[in-house]
Amino acid sequence: MNALDSTFDVGAQTTALRVVAAIANAIGDAPAVLHEPRFAGNEWQYVKECLDSTFVSSVGKFVDRFESELAAFTGARYAIAVVNGTAALHIALKLAGVQSGDEVLTPALTFVATANAVTYCGATPHFVDCEEATLGMSPFALREHLQSIAELRQGTCVNRLTGRRICAVVPMHTFGHPANLDGLLAVAHDFKLTLIEDAAESLGSLYHGGHTGTFGAMGTLSFNGNKTITTGGGGAILTNDEELARRAKHVTTTAKLPHRWAYEHDEIGYNYRMPNLNAALGCAQLEQMPEFLRAKRRLFGAYSAAFAGIAGMGLVGEPAGSMSNFWLQTLCLHEADPLLHDAILSATNDAGYMTRPVWSLMHRLQHFGDCPGAPVPVAESLAGRLINIPSSATLAAHAA
């Protein structure tokens, strides 16, 4: 007997099977994983060039090239490639001045790396609610919360309840959908907070025509194997600030001073530099970005059409004023229904279509249980209603 038998619900089962049929209709036969990379371009050639040159590690032309191509693609003045998106967040927070004993505002609804990176600086994450329209941090909830618990003391935002400084705010563009950046930037300005965008999921997404990751003081990207483009493992920091870019490069490369032979380091640095081999893969992937974005948009269209006939749920679309990269396609139940949520996850995975619920909310994780936070009713509600469905760019062939 499995857990569902005791709560078997004919209505939920029937709907779950209709969901399976809708997915099949949109993308074709199972199996389909949640997200797989696609290597249809110059990947083999660039990686081979790397091997042939022997420059596979911390020196080589592909790192510089990947950084300048990322900057050109996003419109950021500078891009600094690093080993992964979590390291990018760690360094962005450090350069924003986050120190031991500080608090940093993050969404309750995010991947655990956003909050983990805060703790790497010795700081404490402080969780905020998100909004239904974007799935990102709510500027309204943020402002209301800060008005009730924080005050400015000599230009510094302080949490009156804990006495700690609140230094930065890190919105995240959930599943690629841009958060309400205008609203969040206004709150950050009023409360003297540095805004860092966790744009790990949103490379290629536009907010009012500008690339996500370029609105805050810094933005961070991930090129993990399940992201829109991959370098195997990798990440980057975007910024328009020359000094921040120089500092980011310096501390991610062991803070070594340039010299023909001497090993001189002027502060504690990190070995966070992206290897040339990974950057070679990244250069080839980035060339295909326009095609990936078209494919993902087509897939969204196919899913939207397939789900149009099923009452009580819909696909998460792009927020008004934004162009999403549609990294992960997401089914959203209109009402919280734990039985139906489980029935859909169970039926789709049984059928060979990999689907997943959204992450556990941060304040529910044991190691963040004591962290400060605002009430998060919207995140709590969404957590029981969202389901990610197969989203690879490769699936769009059927959708076309």
Ligand SMILES: *Cc1c(COP(=O)(O)O)cnc(C)c1O
């Ligand atoms: C993927 C991801 C990260 C971390 O990226 P890694 O490259 O896996 O370290 C950070 N934040 C969010 C929201 C992510 O989805």
